[in-house]
Amino acid sequence: MKRVFQKIVSVVMALVVMFTTMSFTLDLHYCGDALVDYSFFTKPESCGMDKVLPATNCENTTMSKKSCCSDQKIVKEGQDDLKTAFNTLTFEQHTFVAVFFYTYKNLFEGFDKNFIPYQDYSPPFIERDVQTLYETYLI
Numbered sequence: 001m002k003r004v005f006q007k008i009v010s011v012v013m014a015l016v017v018m019f020t021t022m023s024f025t026l027d028l029h030y031c032g033d034a035l036v037d038y039s040f041f042t043k044p045e046s047c048g049m050d051k052v053l054p055a056t057n058c059e060n061t062t063m064s065k066k067s068c069c070s071d072q073k074i075v076k077e078g079q080d081d082l083k084t085a086f087n088t089l090t091f092e093q094h095t096f097v098a099v100f101f102y103t104y105k106n107l108f109e110g111f112d113k114n115f116i117p118y119q120d121y122s123p124p125f126i127e128r129d130v131q132t133l134y135e136t137y138l139i
Helices: 002-021 091-107 130-134
Strands: 024-031 034-039 069-076
Touching: none
Parallel strands: none
Antiparallel strands: 024 034, 024 069
């Protein structure tokens, strides 16, 4: 159980580090106040309302109307200032960290299922069976 918990914690910590250092962009397309489409990697699909409106140009300003559609872009920048702590450690601290992790890792390694600690020792010699001699039996 400890080993499973340890693996879960290490995966969660790896995901936290990965997502805090990763940057991504979210593109949103609204038609009025309603969210029509969103996209992480490509441009979001339009609702088609911009095709219905006439094209705007400088020559015909009377035909231009304001579109009800809007696009929004959310950019999340990742961290770039991660610093390793091993640059400031002394040799003794490096040694302590290495020995600590080696011994801590070995705490969670299990034994074989058929581990018998007294396998190499012979059983004691019994001169007489005391239970049958005194006729005391556990029921």
